[in-house]
Amino acid sequence: MLRSLLAYADQDTQVDRLAEQGGRAFVSQSLRPFLLSALLDRDPDTPAIVVAGDDRAARDLAAGLKTWLEPRTVRYYPSRGVTYESHLTPPPHLVGLRIAALDALMGEDQDHAPVVVVSAVALSEKVPDPKLRPHGFTLKQGDLLDLDETARDLVAAGYEHVDQVEDRGQFAIRGGLLDVFPATEDRAVRVDLFGDEIESLRWFSTFTQRSLGDAELVEIEPAAELAEEHRELAEIAALENEDDRPDIAELLPVEDFHPFLALAPQNATIVIAGEEDVAPALADHWQDVTAAFKDRDARHLYVDSNEIDQTLNERANIRLSSIDQDQPFEFRAQSADLQARSLREAEPELEKLNRSGYRTVVTFARKGEGERAAYNLGRLKVHWLDGTPAPDGLITFAHARLQHGFIAPQLHLAVIPEHRLFHRRRATEEPQRTRRRGVLRSFADLRTGDIVVHEDHGIARFAGFDTKTVADITRDYLYLEYAGSDKVFVPVDQLAKISRYVGAGGAHPPLSKLGGTRWDTLKARARRAAQELAGELLNLYAERKRREGHAFPVDTDWQRDFEDAFPFTETPDQRDAIEMVKADMEAPRPMDRLICGDVGYGKTEVALRAAFKAVQDGKQVMLLVPTTILAQQHYGTFTERLKDYPVTIEHVSRFRPPAEQREAVKRFAAGAVDILIGTHRLLSRDVRPRDLGLL
Incomplete structure (x- = not known):
């Protein structure tokens, strides 16, 4: 979409000369992605390698180039994340990025020659020849698939067999379902089999397990850089004492490890983005490598920084710098930050x-x-x-x-x-979420001494793990302690029956007694209470349905200005909640909506917009909060956000003297206060709003 704007670089003849002649240039940091895109776009059929100082700079620059060069392929090639001498394998998500970048760089697609952004450290790490990689494969709707054979192929490709897929490089099998999180993808895929035939492929969220859409074909790229036999040797060596470890070069076919730049096409354009950062990063990393290898030769697996400097001196076409000192070319810009409130x-x-x-x-x-x-x-x-x-x-x-x-x-x-x-923060693509309280999704959630609940046996104390052999079958068990020194060993595959105890207050509850009736009695009592509550709620909601409520008008100009002044970008769920609340308010029936969200996810802003909408229609608002601290905080937030509008806000809590509270309540009853914020004090008999429109 933005690619057409690259033509504006033609207005400066320096861009043409730098593209044709090469050389050094001063470029303001804010302008670097645009200018680099304009330079590379002059020769879209030639692959390009852009070298940045570190992984973070390379990742951010790749993101910027993607925006300007779309649909041209832009790849980020990170460092391994672990050193060769540690004998550890890189995490699958880094492997996926590295493989995707290398494949693009060595590919034959001349329509969209790739741009690969690499960090200085990644440049100094030698790369295993692609022939050493495990094989990937393709999943396609209608193809035949043997689950056992596919599981072996996935393990050989570096994937981990787990009970539930949570991250890249994992797979799970449940009945006729295969879940895989490909190393090169941002989401997992669910393969539904009918017999041995792939009936459907669906992307899904690993957090909610809900479908995100159909897929016709999915490439399962390796989650490891080395084939299984080489990985196993390195992993076994990693378990040895550091002094007894064999040289990693003795375990790997190092003759098939190559410098990154040696794998790049000879005609590739090479750009150094941040010359002042790249050279020191290369020197520092080589110093760390030689120190780690001690008396051994590190050149089997790493490239000497002097060798990289020499290669870059010979092959680098363009060098960009943020240091403003007598550069042949200069491109200046200032940051675009208007900081307006609306x-x-x-x-x-x-x-x-x-x-x-x-x-x-x-x-x-x-x-x-x-x-x-x-x-x-x-x-x-x-x-x-x-x-x-x-x-x-x-x-x-x-x-x-x-x-x-x-x-x-x-x-x-x-x-x-x-x-x-608007001086907002950028919305994140995928906000981090916390897990639902009590639910255990893996053994890592358990700590010795935790109070847990087994759905059949009741409340227990988790005492650790144990391995037992029964009928010649060895299995792992969770060890649970009950009242009276009773114990239960639960097979680990029954983790779903156990949840963390969640109760009011910090005191531990009494442990259940095995063989007694108390746990069954408690469950029956809870079941009856739930049924009674459900009946009360049904009656309450039926009564609400019969009643007629106040219909608020559609948004005014003030409402839109107020929302434009929000200093952040709304998340998708936040926008949905706001629109649903407004729809409720504009409907001629009483509103009753529950909005759930973690701390910091914008619930207060939803309440602010609803309150402002109500006040504009002449109605009063009461905001009930659980603590005096929250009452004080919300009073400050509401006052700050509504300071440019004729809205009167008061709050009542034990932080305010009784006389001031009585005065605030009196003014609220007279209609002189639009929004009243408080704790349970709002439920007192003397709080009588004049025309309440929103609680």
């Missing part, structure tokens, strides 16, 4: 850029956010980026996920990501 506040800044002759582009990670912003603009008109020039005076909106923007006077181009326009 779109209306940003509008004059955007107009100023337009009047100054800049092509001004604002990127939105989600097109819906851009469409809403376009709707709320006042004087400025919007042109959506489609490859055609924008008419004079129009600001350009683009649907793209951009991390860093820039304002480049030389190019008369300003590119501003929405999180820089």
